[in-house]
Amino acid sequence: MQEIRFGTTLYIGTESLKRLSDFKNEKIFIVTDSFIASSELLPHIKSYIDSSTETMVFSGVIPDPPIDNIVAGLEYSKGFPATILLAIGGGSAIDAAKAILYFGKLTDRFSEIRFVTIPTTSGTGSEVTNFSIITDDEKEIKYPLITDEILPDEAILDSGLVAGLPPKQTADTGIDVLTHAIEAYVSTSANDISDALSEKAIRYVFTYLDRAYKDGNDKEAREKMHMASTMAGMAFNIASLGLNHGIAHAAGARWHIPHGRINGILLPSIIRYNAGVTEGKYTNNTTLAANRYAEIAKFLGLNAGNPQMGVRSLVNAILALQKRLSIPRSLSEWGVSKEQFESDKNAIAEAALADRCTATNPIVPTKEDVISILGKLFI
CATH class of the missing domain: 1.20.1090.10 (Dehydroquinate synthase-like - alpha domain)
Structure with a gap:
C-alpha cells in the first residue's frame, strides 16, 4: 500500500503574487540570497505584502547551502516571532529555508509557522517536495534531508519571475x-x-x-x-x-x-x-x-x-x-x-x-x- 498526499497548495497563473496580499498582521521571515536581495525582484515581491505585515530578510544564502549557512539563518531569526517563513529563490534558497525550518522546529521556534515558497528558477521542484539538500563543506558531502516537516504549505508559481533567466x-x-x-x-x-x-x-x-x-x-x-x-x-x-x-x-x-x-x-x-x-x-x-x-x-x-x-x-x-x-x-x-x-x-x-x-x-x-x-x- 502506498500513501500519496499533496500537501502544498499551488497558486499559479498571472498575478499569482497577489496571494501575498491576503496575509494581514503577520510577521514574515524571508529567506533568500544576496543576488535577489540586491535586485528589483525582492522589492517587486514585497510590494504585494500588506502594510499591516512586518518582514525581516535573511539574504545570506549561498549556493549549495552548507551547515553554517543554516545556523546563520537561524541565528538571524532570533528575536523575530515569525508567523510565516517565505523562501524566495532557486533550489539553494528554498533548501536553506527548509533546513532553517526543520532545525527551528526542533527548538519549538517555528512550531506553528506557515511555510510559503516562491521559486525564481524552473528546476529543482523544491517548492513542492519534502527534500532538502545540505552540504558539509569539511567532508565535501551533500546530505538529503527528507521529512514531511519541511514540506511547503504553499507555493506561488509566477513564471514572470523567471523571464530573462540566463x-x-x-x-x-x-x-x-x-x-x-x-x-x-x-x-x-x-x-x-x-x-x-x-x-x-x-x-x-x-x-x-x-x-x-x-x-x-x-x-x-x-x-x-x-x-x-x-x-x-x-x-x-x-x-x-x-x-x-x-x-x-x-x-x-x-x-x-x-x-x-x-x-x-x-x-x-x-x-x-x-x-x-x-x-x-x-x-x-x-x-x-x-x-x-x-x-x-x-x-x-x-x-x-x-x-x-x-x-x-x-x-x-x-x-x-x-x-x-x-x-x-x-x-x-x-x-x-x-x-x-x-x-x-x-x-x-x-x-x-x-x-x-x-x-x-x-x-x-x-x-x-x-x-x-x-x-x-x-x-
Whole structure:
C-alpha cells in the first residue's frame, strides 16, 4: 500500500503574487540570497505584502547551502516571532529555508509557522517536495534531508519571475527537471500518479526547454517549464529518485559542479547502466528499466520498435538536446582531471551508495559500478 498526499497548495497563473496580499498582521521571515536581495525582484515581491505585515530578510544564502549557512539563518531569526517563513529563490534558497525550518522546529521556534515558497528558477521542484539538500563543506558531502516537516504549505508559481533567466542557468535547471522526471518514472516506487506527472514534465522539457534557452522572454516556454519543474518535483516527491542523484550529490559536492549540470552529464550514462547496456552494446537482456525508458521514447514519438531501440533513441535525443544547450558531455569537459577522479572515486562511490535517493534506483549498484560509470565520463 502506498500513501500519496499533496500537501502544498499551488497558486499559479498571472498575478499569482497577489496571494501575498491576503496575509494581514503577520510577521514574515524571508529567506533568500544576496543576488535577489540586491535586485528589483525582492522589492517587486514585497510590494504585494500588506502594510499591516512586518518582514525581516535573511539574504545570506549561498549556493549549495552548507551547515553554517543554516545556523546563520537561524541565528538571524532570533528575536523575530515569525508567523510565516517565505523562501524566495532557486533550489539553494528554498533548501536553506527548509533546513532553517526543520532545525527551528526542533527548538519549538517555528512550531506553528506557515511555510510559503516562491521559486525564481524552473528546476529543482523544491517548492513542492519534502527534500532538502545540505552540504558539509569539511567532508565535501551533500546530505538529503527528507521529512514531511519541511514540506511547503504553499507555493506561488509566477513564471514572470523567471523571464530573462540566463541561457546557461536555463539549461542547467531544465536538464535538472528532465532528470527528476525520468528518475521518478523508472523508480522502484513509481506508480500511476507519479507516472502521469513525470510524463507531462518530460513532454514539456522536450517541447519548451529549447525555446526558453533561445529566448528567455518566451512567455509560453517559461510558463510551461515552470510547471514542468513543479510537476517533476511532485513526481519524485511520490516516487523518489535514483542513482543519478545519488552520484550527483556526492560528485557535485566534491568537484563543485552545479547540481543541474552534473545531473545532465550523468544522465545518458545512468540510463545505459540501468538499461543493462554493457561496453556500449545494447544487449537482449532487457531490464525492467529498459522497458520503462522505451515507454518514454514512445510517448516522445521516438523510434522504439523494441526496448533496446527505445533506450538508444532516448539517449540520443537527450544527447542532442544537451548539445543544443551547450551542456558538457563529460567530466573532463567540465574540468575534472583524471588525478581528481583517482583521488576521489572511492569516497564518491561510497557516498553515492549511502545517499537516500539511490535506494529507489531500478538496479542495485555496487561501488565498482559507480566508479565505472564515472570513469567512462572522461574523454
